[in-house]
Amino acid sequence: MLMNLPRRLWLAANSIPPIRPRTLLPVLIMLVLWVGLTHLEVEPHRAFVLAVVVAEAYAIWRNLPQAAAMLSNVDQGKPRMLRWPVCVILGLAALQLWMNDPLLTQRVLTGLVVVFLGVMVIGIRRERDMLDRVVPIVSAEGVHVERVSLLRINAIAAAVVIAVNEVLIAAETLGVWITMMPVLLIGLHAVYWFMVLMVIPPEDDLA
Numbered sequence: 001m002l003m004n005l006p007r008r009l010w011l012a013a014n015s016i017p018p019i020r021p022r023t024l025l026p027v028l029i030m031l032v033l034w035v036g037l038t039h040l041e042v043e044p045h046r047a048f049v050l051a052v053v054v055a056e057a058y059a060i061w062r063n064l065p066q067a068a069a070m071l072s073n074v075d076q077g078k079p080r081m082l083r084w085p086v087c088v089i090l091g092l093a094a095l096q097l098w099m100n101d102p103l104l105t106q107r108v109l110t111g112l113v114v115v116f117l118g119v120m121v122i123g124i125r126r127e128r129d130m131l132d133r134v135v136p137i138v139s140a141e142g143v144h145v146e147r148v149s150l151l152r153i154n155a156i157a158a159a160v161v162i163a164v165n166e167v168l169i170a171a172e173t174l175g176v177w178i179t180m181m182p183v184l185l186i187g188l189h190a191v192y193w194f195m196v197l198m199v200i201p202p203e204d205d206l207a
Contacts, residue, residue, distance in 0.1 A: 012197035019189045022062065027182045030055035034178045048102045048174045053093050060089055106169050106177065110162055117158040123151045153195045157188055 030051045037047035096105045127149055164184055168177045 008198065012194050015197050016190055016193045019186060023189070024182065024185065026055040026059040026062075027185055029058055031178055031182060034175070038175075044174060045102050046100055048178065049096055049100055049105050051178065052105050053096050056089075057093060060086075102174055103169065106165065110165050113158050113161050113165070117155055117162065120151050120155040120158060124155065127151055150196060150199075153192065153199070156195070157192050160188060160191075 033051035033054055034047055037050060038044065042050075092108055096108060161184070164180075168180055172180070
């Protein structure tokens with residue numbers, strides 16, 4: 001197994017899928033707005049908050065149809081659950097625009113990712129029971145099933161975002177924060193998929 005490790009590392013590094021333009025678009029919108037507003041001599045704090053809130057709004061609007069489609073497949077009345085997160089997000093956006101405080105806007109990102117991390121941690125604690133119900137260890141044909149969970153990888157990615165965000169808040173300017181977000185997204189995409197490809201069983205093991 002150790003002799004195959006360099007080969008697995010090489011294959012995983014070369015199998016990372018390219019990042020989709022739609023994934024990069026929110027941070028690019030944020031960066032373009034920041035540059036444009038500062039060029040128009042908008043006050044830096046106002047330019048920062050506007051750029052980030054517009055990027056957040058686009059990212060949420062882009063994902064709403066998919067979320068609504070997923071909820072439409074559950075029991076009648078459940079799709080109305082989507083209204084609550086939408087109202088919360090709209091409230092957060094309005095609060096950020098009203099307060100006009102870059103630190104609040106940066107900490108909103110930390111707060112949202114902390115919630116996601118908490119969900120992942122709760123999922124990890126119940127991971128074995130969930131996998132036993134959804135993916136049994138042995139199939140009906142008596143074949144061993146290799147089970148793969150991405151909860152830990154998702155938790156690591158969330159922790160990285162929180163750590164980088166807090167370091168940028170403490171040590172860098174608003175311009176550096178906005179500039180580093182696309183870099184963070186690209187780097188996180190590569191690291192995330194590398195970890196996913198490393199935990200997927202090799203084809204030789206599945207044969």
